[in-house]
Amino acid sequence: MGILEELAAKEIKRRDFVKLCTAVAAAFSLPAGFAQDIALATEKAMKKPPVVWLEGQDCAGCSESLLSTINPSIAELVLDTLSIRYHETIMAGSGSVAERALEDTIKEGGYVLVLEGSIPKADDRFCMVGGRNFKDIFMEAAGKAAAIIGAGSCATLGGGIPGATPSQGRGAIEFVSDRSKVINLPTCPVKPSRLVATIMYFLTAGKAPALDQYNRPTAFYGTLIHDNCPRRNHFEKSYFLTDWNDPKQKDYCLLLKGCKGPKTYADCPQVWWNEGANWCIGAGAPCAGCSQPEYYAGFTPLYAKQDTIDAGKIDIDTIGEVAVGVAAVGAVVHGAVRLVAGKDKK
Amino acid sequence: MANAKVIAKVIAAGNSEYIVVPRRIYHWINLISIAVLAFTGWYIHAPFATDVLKMGMMQSLHFIFVWVFTINFGLRLWFAFFGKAGDWKVYLKPWENNDSLAWTLRHYLLFQPCLEKRKCRVLQRASYVVIALFYIVQIVSGFQLYWPDNQTLSLITVVSGGLAMVRKVHLLLMWFFVSFAILHTYIAVTYEFGLVKHMFFGVPNEE
Incomplete structure (x- = not known):
């Protein structure tokens, strides 16, 4: 079965597929001609590259975010056909059969390892899977992976919400020896378009896209939210929202309500969430700063503006x-x- | 007005009692720019809805006086080390001056009166070295926040714990400078008023 028949079987038009490939090219500022390369690489990928998806200290929210997009979505299709060998939430197999699939894939090597959730730093026993330390499972899988993608805030630098707990959860990059293999895709949850685009880019180019100092693709995390905020003009004029109930202040700057936009790098103002439905500040919620390593411990409380010293919260x-x-x-x-x-x- | 002879004498004596014109100009510009920077910076940090103060205006002022302050401080450093009446020794080797470390320690630790005038200021002079270092930290952290996309500065940001931490350092140092300014003013006015007049208006210090 060719790729188009396969797509047709899932009620996805050729046009949609080409659109996705073009979107990926555009996201990384590649010339339009690359869309074809991406399409070819994806077609090849559908036959081969295995993806191993490990869940550490997580809420499965990143998996949810990815899977509950409009059904059947392009994102789901791509990840479906990428041959996800192991994914605790969506795989059909269970028990020793599933674990053997993981073992076999690891033996093969050359797969893309996606980590969701954090790895406990304080004590390995905070996260056990099938009677084994999750850290050992991850390290074993990380050893032969072609690339390691930290999906979501927990799996990236600061460890997200688990990072603020006694388990001291931290992302993949703090554990692997070869940091250059890691691509971090923070935000809580991971944004499906970014994850799919990154995997597709990796399959096309055979290497990670341009990364910043936190190993985040600069294409998605290169600009400050504050600099592209639609409410920036209210900020310049000192129109700050102080009362949620005042209809006059509906579109005012959310800085005093704890907006972390001035400290957060992401393309959210340009590329909205949920297939372009909306994004936090657009919906009247202050930015939580979920793409930053400081998130969550360093940015809490999310709805209050304050600059506290970390120790003792003074x-x-x-x-x-x-x-x-x-x-x-x-x-x-x-x-x-x-x-x-x-x-x-x- | 200062003539070359007086300056030469001042340098020869290693004495900083005579405040040359460049130091006075530096002090004026420094005073004004720190006042503006502290106020506008505080507003940028803790803004409130008002019809008078505008965030855009406050930021513009802050960014203009950043350059005034930085260039002024840079020239002061240049003057201290390479200027005609360069005074880096006064600050970096405070014990070599008229002052004496033994006197200072006796004065501060054993509460003995400073018998000879202006001999117990080793710590005071050394404190200006700390201030200069903090100025540098403040300038670097300020530019980290000013150019958040700059790759070189980003490296410093990562080492120093992220942009949020840089903001905290920048803010904490602002409060430090304000506290220092209060004590600086109090001590200068009560103990060395002659020098204050000299520093601001060039009135010769007769004390």
Whole structure:
């Protein structure tokens, strides 16, 4: 069965498939001609490259995000046909049969390893799968992987929400020896279009796309949300939303409500979520900063603007005000004592 | 006004009592730019809805005075090391001046009065080295926030723990400078008012 018949069987038109390939080319700023290469690579990929999807300390939200897009979506099709050898949530097999599929794939090597969820750093026993440390399972799979994709905030640098727990969850990049093999795709959950585009790019080019210092593809994480925010004009004019119930403030800047846009790099303002339906700030919710390594521990509470020192959660402004207060009071008291004691004589 | 002879004498004596014109100009510009930077920076950090202060205006002012402050400080450093009346020794080797480390320690640790005038300022002079270092940290962290996409600065950002941490450092140092300015003003006005007049308006210090 050729690729088009296969697509037709899933009620996907050739046109949609070409559209996806063009979108991937556009996402990475490649010339339009690359769409053809991507299509060819995908066609080849459908026969071959296995994907192993491991879940650590996760909520399966990234899998959900990917699978519950409009059905049957292009994303699902591509990942379906990529031959996902092992995926705890969606695989049909279970028990030793499933584990053997994983073992066989690892023996073969050359697969794309997708990590969802974090790996506990504090103690391996925080995450056990089938009686084994998850960390060992991951390290074994990471050894022979062609590329390791950290999907979602938990699987990338800061460990997302598990990173804020006593288990000290951290992403793949903190454990593997060859950091250049890792492609990080943070955000909570992982954005399906970014994941599919990255896998397809890897299959086409045979290497990772251009990455930034956090191993995130610059195509998706190269710009500051704040710089492209549709509410930026309200920010410049100091129109800040202070009262959720005031209809006048509906479109005001969300900075005072804890928006992390000025600290967060992602293309969310340009490429919206849920197949272009909307995105956080568009829906009136402050940016949570989920594409940043500081997320979640460093950015909580999400709905309050504050700059606290990590240890002890002390507000820097409080420290500053105390310092200034002590200095001022000290000066006044010292001056008064000198005046009374008459020490001013030279 | 300063003539070359006086300056030469000042240098020969290793004495910083006479404040040459470049130092006075630096002090004025530094005072104004820090005042503007601290206020606008504080507003950028903790904005509130108002019809008078506008975020865009505050940011523009901040970004203009960033350059004023940075260039001014750069020239001051150049002057300290290569200027005609270069005074880097006063700060980096404070004990070599008129001041004495022994006197200073006795004054601070044993609460003994400073018998000879202006001999106990080793710590005061050294504190300006700390201030200069903090200026550099403040300038670098400021530019990290100003050019978040700059690759070289991004490397520093990663080492220093992300942009959010850089903001915290930048903010904390602002509060430090404000506290320092209060004490600096108090001590100067109460103990060395002659020098204050000298620093600001060039009135010769008669003390």
